[in-house]
Amino acid sequence: MEIELRKLCAENESEAIGFVIQGMNFTRYAKSSWLVDLLFGRYFFYAAQVECTQPLAAYTAEGKLAGFLLVSLRGEPRLKTPWWKRAYVRCVQGLRYLYFQGSDRQYDKANAQMLAAYGKIAEVEICLMAVNPRLQGKGIGNRLMHELERLGRGRHVCVYTDDDCEYSFYEHHGFRCVGRRHIEMRSGSKRFPLLCMLYAKQIPGG
Numbered sequence: 001m002e003i004e005l006r007k008l009c010a011e012n013e014s015e016a017i018g019f020v021i022q023g024m025n026f027t028r029y030a031k032s033s034w035l036v037d038l039l040f041g042r043y044f045f046y047a048a049q050v051e052c053t054q055p056l057a058a059y060t061a062e063g064k065l066a067g068f069l070l071v072s073l074r075g076e077p078r079l080k081t082p083w084w085k086r087a088y089v090r091c092v093q094g095l096r097y098l099y100f101q102g103s104d105r106q107y108d109k110a111n112a113q114m115l116a117a118y119g120k121i122a123e124v125e126i127c128l129m130a131v132n133p134r135l136q137g138k139g140i141g142n143r144l145m146h147e148l149e150r151l152g153r154g155r156h157v158c159v160y161t162d163d164d165c166e167y168s169f170y171e172h173h174g175f176r177c178v179g180r181r182h183i184e185m186r187s188g189s190k191r192f193p194l195l196c197m198l199y200a201k202q203i204p205g206g
Helices: 010-023 033-051 083-099 105-118 140-151 168-172
Strands: 003-007 054-060 065-073 124-131 156-162 176-187 190-202
Touching: 003 140, 010 033, 010 065, 010 124, 033 065, 033 083, 033 124, 054 140, 065 140, 105 156, 105 176, 105 190, 124 140, 168 190
Parallel strands: 124 156
Antiparallel strands: 003 054, 054 065, 065 124, 156 190, 176 190
């Protein structure tokens, strides 16, 4: 498949959020589509944008979004995100706290603990990655990862993930799991066990 790599266009953000919702299995936490979009898809996408320095995207020859990769490279300036996106993230953090009865804080805590135990600085962090589910297996994720390796040549790269995601993709690209933490999210009487993981890789120099 012919793919062009360039910056993610603002007009494709809603489509990108849809990829995130499907790829990260957020529908397990809520049945309502608007709630899944509000508390999960849009929240995680905007939060990643706030931290991102490189918004990479893959487009087909017809100009259709095929996938994206939001990356933070240490020492680079973050994207200039609109104030309302930063406000959205802060507001939804409060809503998520209520929805999960405070248990959502376990996720960030687990990530911080894993990184501290690992003891290495993340010079490059994958903030968020998703591929169009209809184009899985077409090599789109591979193209994005190869571009990441070019940008982060000689640096140490980390990514936080969990067992609701296709973490084997990172293993295929030479990442190794350097941390695991079991947590349990709660919403009302429902329980959502989750295995949080930290993957890392040293990108060869050249």
